[in-house]
Amino acid sequence: MSQPAPTSTFDARPLTEPVDPAAVRAFAAELRSRQSAGVNAATVVGIVVAAIAALVMVPIFVSVILNLAAMGGSPASAAIPLVLFLLLLAGAGVLIWFGVRGARITRYRLHRFAQANGMTYEPKVIDPPLPGMIFSIGRSRQSTDLIRGTRPRFVEFGNYQYTVQSGKNSTTYRWGYVAVKLDVPLPNIVLDAKGNNGFGSNLPASFQKAQRLSLEGDFDENFTLYCPAGYERDALYLFTPDIMARFIDNAAELDVEIVDDWLFLYTQRKASTLDPATWAWLFGAVGALLTKFEQWARWRDERLVDGTAHDGLSAPSPALPFAPPAGMLTPPPGVAPQGRRLKRGGSWVPIVVVFGLIAFWIVSRLN
Template sequence: MSFDARPLTDPVDPRAVRAFAAELRARGATAMSGAAVFAIVVVALMAVIIVPTLASVMIAVVSSSGRGLGWGVIPFALVGIAVVLGIVLSLVGWRRSRVTRYRLNRFAQANGMAYLARIADPPLPGMIFGMGRSRASSDVVRGTRPRFAEFGNYQYTTGSGKNSTTHHWGYVAVKLDVPLPNIVLDAKGNNSFGSNLPASFRKAQRLSLEGDFDRYFDLYCPEGYERDALYLFTPDIMARFVDNAAQLDVEIVDDWLFLYTQRKVSTLDPATWAWLFGTVGALITKFDQWARWRDDRLLAEHRAATASAGMTTDAGALPFAAPAGMLTPPPGVAQEGRRLKRGVSWVTVAAAIVIGVVWIALRLIG
């Protein structure tokens, strides 16, 4: 997929940056998190109160000593320098974020796409989008040709108080033609101590594929859908994933395909966009054959539903028996194939055991 990367690096007009920032504020598209608001308040207080106060104290110390600058001024000077440096860095980061949003908007326009600064609680079915709280996508770039694709950065928070943790992800969401079984490819190249995914799955759903595919991914599919996974992941499609997405975790859920990474996806780095566009371009050329997949279990589900309602299940009397073309299942996935069954990560179990042992030891010592 060719693209124009010049807006990511070309010089920017400061007036245009300010105008775009004002436009985003007017649209309410740059809602800040509580942490960002707190940081701005702290910086403002430092600029208005702390710096003048430190300056006054230093003047008073010098005046009272009557001997000019001395060693007693050094602690105040160091604190003042630290405060000023913090203010300067905060202002630089604020300006950089405005320039980043402006560049990404220009980049999206140059490539026939759209830019959204922030989406609160994005309505996507992928595993990372149902975790924690304070869920939000940022710097989203999305397009509709040759099919809908969205590139964004995402974060959510788990825990509370001092134990809260903010998790950061980058993702690509690609719309498929039909719903497919929930399939996860856990890339081995980005794992450290076990899987880096925020969810774990029962080992019985692990499916081994032919060739070298298992060296790069652990594939999980719902039990009973092994043949369907083999139909979807033909050798040529497996080769596409190995060659282009071996460092990305993959999830197919409903009529979406997600690519996950724990680094920013929407960035000012042209090489990152080249990699992602190339990956999506290599994969979508094979999605047409996925559109032909149908789930025969839907027929069984319908027969069971009609039987439980007291209706006849004779083939000639089924509602979809006429016209004859409806004998083929419609697009969709039976209930048992829509979601993988979750499991417990051995890393989580090991951590819980260690914490338990330490707690018991501390209790015995105390």
């Protein structure tokens, strides 16, 4: 991928220009041939359910038609519900056709957009193996419309969804994301953007307040930063004033997570879309940060050599009985166990809801 830039250095024409229907059909056939090698369980279940519904509903409908004809004595009276049913079926078919056609055109446009900008397009990935906070929640996890680049480093733009079951009810959550591969693992750091929050944070996870770190300038007005306890100095090394300014200018509406050797940008709207303005925004955000990742690549966790890098279960390594060579004083790339993941905190929203229901019940009993 050519390095994204804050301006319109990418080619957005494939997102909006007219498409060749024959090319759309050919690309749809190519995608079907890729997927035909392994039909997933959901597709099989859908086919079986549709077949059973047809076998059950058709005899029932024919029986109703025959009964109406026998009761009314006129074939025309029996034909009325049949005509209505056929019209309803035709209308549903037209809507389905338009939906399928629109989805095919969208995929083809994104494919052409990826080609025009030196990237690749992938329609769907089930349960993507990414370490970000949104990728380990719920079930039916999948990324769609993925656009990937590999130069100057791996970058993936995609839409993501997962379903959370709560009793008999289920809720599907949708995100847009950008995943950027870093040079070395870094401490788990989260920047909760205040500009996209509603009634509290919009993130699917909460973190202990003791892990909040206040930074200088306008940064605290735009982000709440969380870093593992004891890694405050490391966070200050990573988030120098110039890097903080870039986040404020280019990613103030995006939530940010650094975990392992990945950086994630999260948004609650589609990241992979036919909207050129969205791509300009995301390419600009990534391009503004790429030039600073070389500085992050020089970070090392001193806890990996001073004997303090342990998980609380094993004792620290004993001191070496000799003076180590100078080269051994530089830690290898990596993060000590205590810095790899932030400690999660409980959410107070369910507690408020429970107390609210109890208060409502008490008031209703008193009245």
